[in-house]
Amino acid sequence: MKRIPSIAEMKAACRQITRSGKTLGFVPTMGALHEGHLSLVRAAKARCDVTAVSIFVNPLQFGPTEDLAKYPRTLERDCALLEELGVDLVFVPTVRGMYGTTQVSVQTKDAKLGHTHTGPTLSTTEVDKGGAPAAERKTQDGIEKTYVLVEGLSDRLDGASRPGHFRGVATVVAKLFEIVRADCAFFGQKDAAQVAVLRKMVRDLDMDVEIVVCPIVREKDGLAMSSRNVYLSPEQRQQALVLHRALMRVQMMADQGERDVAKLAEIGKQVIAEEPGARLDYFAIVDADTLDPIADVRRGALVAVAAYFGTTRLIDNILLT
Numbered sequence: 001m002k003r004i005p006s007i008a009e010m011k012a013a014c015r016q017i018t019r020s021g022k023t024l025g026f027v028p029t030m031g032a033l034h035e036g037h038l039s040l041v042r043a044a045k046a047r048c049d050v051t052a053v054s055i056f057v058n059p060l061q062f063g064p065t066e067d068l069a070k071y072p073r074t075l076e077r078d079c080a081l082l083e084e085l086g087v088d089l090v091f092v093p094t095v096r097g098m099y100g101t102t103q104v105s106v107q108t109k110d111a112k113l114g115h116t117h118t119g120p121t122l123s124t125t126e127v128d129k130g131g132a133p134a135a136e137r138k139t140q141d142g143i144e145k146t147y148v149l150v151e152g153l154s155d156r157l158d159g160a161s162r163p164g165h166f167r168g169v170a171t172v173v174a175k176l177f178e179i180v181r182a183d184c185a186f187f188g189q190k191d192a193a194q195v196a197v198l199r200k201m202v203r204d205l206d207m208d209v210e211i212v213v214c215p216i217v218r219e220k221d222g223l224a225m226s227s228r229n230v231y232l233s234p235e236q237r238q239q240a241l242v243l244h245r246a247l248m249r250v251q252m253m254a255d256q257g258e259r260d261v262a263k264l265a266e267i268g269k270q271v272i273a274e275e276p277g278a279r280l281d282y283f284a285i286v287d288a289d290t291l292d293p294i295a296d297v298r299r300g301a302l303v304a305v306a307a308y309f310g311t312t313r314l315i316d317n318i319l320l321t
Protein backbone atom coordinates (compact mmCIF):
# COMPACT_ATOMS: atom_id res chain seq x y z
CA MET A 1 0.00 0.00 0.00
CA LYS A 2 1.36 3.42 -0.98
CA ARG A 3 0.80 6.35 1.39
CA ILE A 4 0.85 9.60 -0.59
CA PRO A 5 0.75 13.11 0.94
CA SER A 6 1.35 15.07 -2.25
CA ILE A 7 -1.39 16.06 -4.69
CA ALA A 8 0.98 15.81 -7.67
CA GLU A 9 2.12 12.32 -6.70
CA MET A 10 -1.44 11.19 -6.06
CA LYS A 11 -2.53 12.46 -9.48
CA ALA A 12 0.39 10.67 -11.14
CA ALA A 13 -0.33 7.39 -9.35
CA CYS A 14 -4.05 7.54 -10.20
CA ARG A 15 -3.48 8.47 -13.86
CA GLN A 16 -1.07 5.57 -14.23
CA ILE A 17 -3.76 3.19 -13.00
CA THR A 18 -6.57 4.50 -15.19
CA ARG A 19 -4.31 4.75 -18.26
CA SER A 20 -3.39 1.09 -17.84
CA GLY A 21 -7.10 0.30 -18.32
CA LYS A 22 -7.78 -0.67 -14.71
CA THR A 23 -10.86 0.61 -12.91
CA LEU A 24 -10.27 2.81 -9.88
CA GLY A 25 -12.54 2.92 -6.83
CA PHE A 26 -12.27 5.80 -4.37
CA VAL A 27 -13.37 6.12 -0.73
CA PRO A 28 -13.05 9.62 0.78
CA THR A 29 -12.89 9.68 4.60
CA MET A 30 -11.84 11.87 7.50
CA GLY A 31 -10.09 8.92 9.16
CA ALA A 32 -10.71 7.48 12.65
CA LEU A 33 -11.86 4.50 10.66
CA HIS A 34 -14.52 2.06 11.84
CA GLU A 35 -16.51 -0.76 10.26
CA GLY A 36 -18.71 1.76 8.40
CA HIS A 37 -15.70 3.11 6.52
CA LEU A 38 -14.31 -0.38 6.02
CA SER A 39 -17.59 -1.52 4.44
CA LEU A 40 -17.09 1.19 1.79
CA VAL A 41 -13.56 -0.05 1.18
CA ARG A 42 -14.81 -3.62 0.77
CA ALA A 43 -17.48 -2.43 -1.67
CA ALA A 44 -14.82 -0.54 -3.67
CA LYS A 45 -12.56 -3.57 -3.74
CA ALA A 46 -15.40 -5.81 -4.90
CA ARG A 47 -16.32 -3.42 -7.70
CA CYS A 48 -13.01 -1.99 -8.95
CA ASP A 49 -9.53 -3.29 -9.85
CA VAL A 50 -7.67 -0.75 -7.71
CA THR A 51 -8.80 1.02 -4.53
CA ALA A 52 -7.79 4.45 -3.26
CA VAL A 53 -8.79 5.91 0.12
CA SER A 54 -8.30 9.48 1.27
CA ILE A 55 -7.89 10.52 4.89
CA PHE A 56 -8.31 14.24 5.36
CA VAL A 57 -9.99 16.11 8.21
CA ASN A 58 -11.39 18.93 6.11
CA PRO A 59 -11.45 22.20 8.08
CA LEU A 60 -13.69 23.77 5.46
CA GLN A 61 -16.69 21.69 6.57
CA PHE A 62 -16.43 22.46 10.30
CA GLY A 63 -18.25 25.43 11.80
CA PRO A 64 -16.47 27.84 14.16
CA THR A 65 -17.85 26.19 17.31
CA GLU A 66 -17.51 22.62 16.07
CA ASP A 67 -15.07 19.82 16.91
CA LEU A 68 -12.29 20.35 14.30
CA ALA A 69 -9.47 20.54 16.85
CA LYS A 70 -10.57 17.50 18.84
CA TYR A 71 -11.74 15.37 15.89
CA PRO A 72 -10.15 11.93 16.44
CA ARG A 73 -6.96 11.42 14.42
CA THR A 74 -5.64 7.84 14.32
CA LEU A 75 -3.59 7.79 11.13
CA GLU A 76 -1.24 4.89 11.93
CA ARG A 77 -4.08 2.63 13.04
CA ASP A 78 -6.16 3.67 10.00
CA CYS A 79 -3.34 2.84 7.60
CA ALA A 80 -2.81 -0.57 9.25
CA LEU A 81 -6.52 -1.36 8.79
CA LEU A 82 -6.47 -0.26 5.16
CA GLU A 83 -3.31 -2.24 4.44
CA GLU A 84 -4.95 -5.33 5.93
CA LEU A 85 -7.92 -4.88 3.59
CA GLY A 86 -5.61 -4.65 0.57
CA VAL A 87 -6.07 -0.97 -0.26
CA ASP A 88 -3.61 0.17 -2.95
CA LEU A 89 -3.32 3.95 -2.37
CA VAL A 90 -3.94 6.09 0.70
CA PHE A 91 -4.02 9.83 0.06
CA VAL A 92 -3.16 11.86 3.17
CA PRO A 93 -2.93 15.50 2.06
CA THR A 94 -2.20 18.41 4.39
CA VAL A 95 -4.46 21.41 4.90
CA ARG A 96 -1.87 23.63 3.24
CA GLY A 97 -1.54 21.25 0.33
CA MET A 98 -5.28 21.26 -0.26
CA TYR A 99 -6.03 24.93 0.37
CA GLY A 100 -2.70 26.74 0.05
CA THR A 101 -3.08 28.02 3.59
CA THR A 102 -4.00 26.84 7.05
CA GLN A 103 -6.40 29.76 7.43
CA VAL A 104 -9.52 28.17 6.07
CA SER A 105 -12.66 30.23 6.21
CA VAL A 106 -16.03 28.71 7.05
CA GLN A 107 -18.51 31.25 5.77
CA THR A 108 -22.24 31.23 5.67
CA LYS A 109 -24.43 32.94 3.10
CA ASP A 110 -24.29 35.95 5.37
CA ALA A 111 -20.63 36.90 5.09
CA LYS A 112 -20.87 38.65 8.46
CA LEU A 113 -21.20 35.24 10.08
CA GLY A 114 -17.96 34.20 8.44
CA HIS A 115 -15.30 32.78 10.65
CA THR A 116 -11.68 31.86 10.21
CA HIS A 117 -10.19 28.61 11.38
CA THR A 118 -6.56 27.99 11.96
CA GLY A 119 -5.51 24.56 10.76
CA PRO A 120 -4.84 22.49 13.84
CA THR A 121 -1.72 20.45 13.22
CA LEU A 122 0.23 21.87 10.34
CA SER A 123 3.97 22.29 10.48
CA THR A 124 6.22 23.37 7.63
CA THR A 125 7.54 19.84 7.26
CA GLU A 126 4.03 18.74 6.33
CA VAL A 127 3.89 20.93 3.25
CA ASP A 128 3.56 18.79 0.13
CA LYS A 129 6.79 18.00 -1.63
CA GLY A 130 5.40 17.08 -5.01
CA GLY A 131 3.38 20.12 -6.01
CA ALA A 132 2.73 23.74 -5.22
CA PRO A 133 -0.08 24.28 -2.74
CA ALA A 134 -3.38 25.67 -4.01
CA ALA A 135 -3.07 29.34 -4.94
CA GLU A 136 -4.14 31.89 -2.39
CA ARG A 137 -4.78 35.59 -2.70
CA LYS A 138 -5.02 37.70 0.41
CA THR A 139 -7.81 40.25 0.52
CA GLN A 140 -8.82 42.73 3.17
CA ASP A 141 -11.40 40.29 4.57
CA GLY A 142 -9.24 37.18 4.45
CA ILE A 143 -8.37 34.74 1.71
CA GLU A 144 -10.15 34.44 -1.60
CA LYS A 145 -10.80 30.87 -2.60
CA THR A 146 -12.80 28.89 -5.12
CA TYR A 147 -15.76 27.00 -3.66
CA VAL A 148 -18.31 24.52 -4.93
CA LEU A 149 -21.80 25.34 -3.71
CA VAL A 150 -24.78 23.11 -4.41
CA GLU A 151 -27.48 25.70 -3.90
CA GLY A 152 -30.69 24.83 -2.09
CA LEU A 153 -29.76 21.32 -1.02
CA SER A 154 -26.86 22.69 1.00
CA ASP A 155 -29.22 24.59 3.28
CA ARG A 156 -31.38 21.60 4.21
CA LEU A 157 -31.13 19.11 7.12
CA ASP A 158 -27.53 19.22 8.39
CA GLY A 159 -26.89 22.20 6.12
CA ALA A 160 -29.53 24.18 8.02
CA SER A 161 -27.94 23.35 11.38
CA ARG A 162 -24.37 23.65 10.14
CA PRO A 163 -24.13 26.71 7.86
CA GLY A 164 -21.33 26.37 5.33
CA HIS A 165 -20.90 22.64 6.04
CA PHE A 166 -22.00 21.33 2.66
CA ARG A 167 -20.08 24.00 0.79
CA GLY A 168 -17.00 22.66 2.55
CA VAL A 169 -17.96 19.07 1.73
CA ALA A 170 -18.72 19.78 -1.95
CA THR A 171 -15.52 21.78 -2.36
CA VAL A 172 -13.22 19.15 -0.88
CA VAL A 173 -14.96 16.27 -2.67
CA ALA A 174 -14.79 18.11 -6.01
CA LYS A 175 -11.05 18.63 -5.43
CA LEU A 176 -10.55 14.98 -4.45
CA PHE A 177 -12.55 13.82 -7.48
CA GLU A 178 -10.30 15.88 -9.76
CA ILE A 179 -7.13 14.57 -8.10
CA VAL A 180 -8.19 10.91 -8.18
CA ARG A 181 -10.53 10.81 -11.22
CA ALA A 182 -11.94 7.49 -10.05
CA ASP A 183 -14.50 5.46 -11.96
CA CYS A 184 -16.60 4.99 -8.82
CA ALA A 185 -16.68 6.81 -5.48
CA PHE A 186 -18.20 5.15 -2.42
CA PHE A 187 -20.22 6.97 0.24
CA GLY A 188 -22.30 5.87 3.23
CA GLN A 189 -26.08 6.22 3.46
CA LYS A 190 -25.31 7.30 7.05
CA ASP A 191 -24.73 10.83 5.67
CA ALA A 192 -27.92 10.92 3.61
CA ALA A 193 -27.97 14.68 3.00
CA GLN A 194 -24.32 14.56 1.93
CA VAL A 195 -25.23 11.87 -0.62
CA ALA A 196 -28.01 14.09 -2.03
CA VAL A 197 -25.67 17.10 -2.24
CA LEU A 198 -22.85 15.16 -3.91
CA ARG A 199 -25.14 13.40 -6.38
CA LYS A 200 -26.45 16.78 -7.49
CA MET A 201 -22.93 18.20 -7.72
CA VAL A 202 -21.86 15.31 -9.96
CA ARG A 203 -24.96 15.72 -12.16
CA ASP A 204 -24.78 19.51 -12.40
CA LEU A 205 -21.03 19.64 -13.10
CA ASP A 206 -21.07 16.62 -15.46
CA MET A 207 -18.45 14.87 -13.40
CA ASP A 208 -17.34 11.55 -14.77
CA VAL A 209 -17.66 9.47 -11.62
CA GLU A 210 -20.32 7.06 -10.43
CA ILE A 211 -21.49 7.62 -6.87
CA VAL A 212 -22.10 4.31 -5.09
CA VAL A 213 -24.03 4.49 -1.83
CA CYS A 214 -23.53 1.77 0.81
CA PRO A 215 -25.86 0.87 3.70
CA ILE A 216 -25.41 2.16 7.25
CA VAL A 217 -23.28 -0.11 9.41
CA ARG A 218 -24.55 -0.29 13.00
CA GLU A 219 -23.33 -1.58 16.33
CA LYS A 220 -25.15 -4.71 17.56
CA ASP A 221 -27.57 -2.58 19.59
CA GLY A 222 -28.52 -0.38 16.62
CA LEU A 223 -26.32 2.68 17.12
CA ALA A 224 -25.00 3.86 13.75
CA MET A 225 -21.21 3.69 13.70
CA SER A 226 -19.56 7.10 13.71
CA SER A 227 -16.08 8.46 14.40
CA ARG A 228 -17.82 10.79 16.87
CA ASN A 229 -19.16 7.94 19.02
CA VAL A 230 -15.83 7.98 20.92
CA TYR A 231 -16.88 11.34 22.43
CA LEU A 232 -19.83 9.71 24.24
CA SER A 233 -19.69 8.81 27.93
CA PRO A 234 -21.05 5.33 28.74
CA GLU A 235 -24.30 6.98 29.83
CA GLN A 236 -24.59 9.06 26.64
CA ARG A 237 -23.78 5.95 24.59
CA GLN A 238 -26.93 4.35 26.07
CA GLN A 239 -28.98 7.52 25.56
CA ALA A 240 -27.92 7.68 21.91
CA LEU A 241 -29.79 4.45 21.18
CA VAL A 242 -32.93 6.60 21.13
CA LEU A 243 -32.08 7.69 17.56
CA HIS A 244 -32.41 4.19 16.17
CA ARG A 245 -35.41 3.52 18.41
CA ALA A 246 -37.23 6.57 17.04
CA LEU A 247 -36.48 5.60 13.44
CA MET A 248 -37.67 2.03 14.08
CA ARG A 249 -40.91 3.32 15.58
CA VAL A 250 -41.56 5.42 12.49
CA GLN A 251 -40.71 2.44 10.27
CA MET A 252 -43.18 0.30 12.21
CA MET A 253 -45.98 2.88 11.94
CA ALA A 254 -45.32 3.25 8.20
CA ASP A 255 -45.35 -0.55 7.80
CA GLN A 256 -48.71 -0.58 9.58
CA GLY A 257 -50.08 1.81 6.96
CA GLU A 258 -49.54 5.29 8.41
CA ARG A 259 -48.75 7.53 5.44
CA ASP A 260 -49.10 11.03 6.90
CA VAL A 261 -45.69 12.64 7.27
CA ALA A 262 -46.77 15.04 10.02
CA LYS A 263 -48.07 12.16 12.15
CA LEU A 264 -44.99 10.01 11.51
CA ALA A 265 -42.64 12.88 12.35
CA GLU A 266 -44.61 13.58 15.53
CA ILE A 267 -44.18 9.97 16.62
CA GLY A 268 -40.44 10.13 15.99
CA LYS A 269 -40.07 13.39 17.90
CA GLN A 270 -42.05 11.97 20.82
CA VAL A 271 -39.68 9.02 21.13
CA ILE A 272 -36.69 11.39 21.20
CA ALA A 273 -38.44 13.62 23.78
CA GLU A 274 -38.79 10.60 26.09
CA GLU A 275 -34.98 10.52 26.42
CA PRO A 276 -33.96 13.45 28.64
CA GLY A 277 -30.29 13.06 27.62
CA ALA A 278 -31.11 13.87 23.98
CA ARG A 279 -31.49 17.40 22.61
CA LEU A 280 -33.21 17.20 19.24
CA ASP A 281 -31.71 19.16 16.34
CA TYR A 282 -34.09 17.97 13.63
CA PHE A 283 -36.41 15.09 12.86
CA ALA A 284 -37.39 15.30 9.20
CA ILE A 285 -39.22 13.18 6.66
CA VAL A 286 -38.26 14.37 3.18
CA ASP A 287 -37.67 13.36 -0.42
CA ALA A 288 -34.33 11.50 -0.42
CA ASP A 289 -33.05 13.19 -3.60
CA THR A 290 -34.23 16.78 -3.22
CA LEU A 291 -34.49 16.83 0.60
CA ASP A 292 -37.77 18.71 0.01
CA PRO A 293 -40.64 18.29 2.46
CA ILE A 294 -43.26 15.75 1.40
CA ALA A 295 -46.85 15.30 2.54
CA ASP A 296 -47.03 11.52 2.57
CA VAL A 297 -44.67 8.60 2.28
CA ARG A 298 -46.48 6.74 -0.49
CA ARG A 299 -43.57 7.11 -2.89
CA GLY A 300 -40.80 6.50 -0.37
CA ALA A 301 -39.05 8.91 1.95
CA LEU A 302 -35.90 9.65 3.88
CA VAL A 303 -36.49 9.75 7.63
CA ALA A 304 -33.54 11.62 9.13
CA VAL A 305 -32.69 12.65 12.66
CA ALA A 306 -29.96 14.66 14.34
CA ALA A 307 -29.59 15.16 18.09
CA TYR A 308 -27.05 16.23 20.66
CA PHE A 309 -25.92 14.05 23.54
CA GLY A 310 -23.98 16.48 25.67
CA THR A 311 -21.98 18.39 23.08
CA THR A 312 -21.82 15.48 20.64
CA ARG A 313 -24.08 15.77 17.62
CA LEU A 314 -25.10 12.45 16.08
CA ILE A 315 -27.13 11.73 12.95
CA ASP A 316 -29.01 8.69 11.72
CA ASN A 317 -31.65 7.87 9.11
CA ILE A 318 -33.71 5.22 7.38
CA LEU A 319 -35.21 5.04 3.91
CA LEU A 320 -38.89 4.15 3.70
CA THR A 321 -39.63 2.37 0.44
Ligand code: AMP
Pocket: 028, 029, 030, 031, 035, 036, 037, 039, 040, 186, 187, 188, 189, 190, 191, 214, 215, 216, 217, 218, 224, 225, 226, 227
Ligand atom coordinates in the same frame (compact mmCIF):
# COMPACT_ATOMS: atom_id res chain seq x y z
P1 AMP B 1 -16.38 10.46 7.46
O1 AMP B 1 -15.02 9.91 7.77
O2 AMP B 1 -17.25 10.60 8.66
O3 AMP B 1 -16.34 11.67 6.57
O4 AMP B 1 -17.08 9.34 6.59
C1 AMP B 1 -16.51 8.86 5.41
C2 AMP B 1 -17.53 8.01 4.69
O5 AMP B 1 -17.90 6.92 5.51
C3 AMP B 1 -18.82 8.79 4.35
O6 AMP B 1 -19.24 8.44 3.05
C4 AMP B 1 -19.77 8.29 5.39
O7 AMP B 1 -21.12 8.35 4.99
C5 AMP B 1 -19.32 6.85 5.56
N1 AMP B 1 -19.78 6.33 6.84
C6 AMP B 1 -19.59 6.87 8.07
N2 AMP B 1 -20.21 6.12 9.00
C7 AMP B 1 -20.81 5.09 8.35
C8 AMP B 1 -21.60 3.98 8.77
N3 AMP B 1 -21.92 3.79 10.04
N4 AMP B 1 -22.06 3.13 7.82
C9 AMP B 1 -21.74 3.32 6.52
N5 AMP B 1 -20.98 4.35 6.06
C10 AMP B 1 -20.52 5.21 6.97
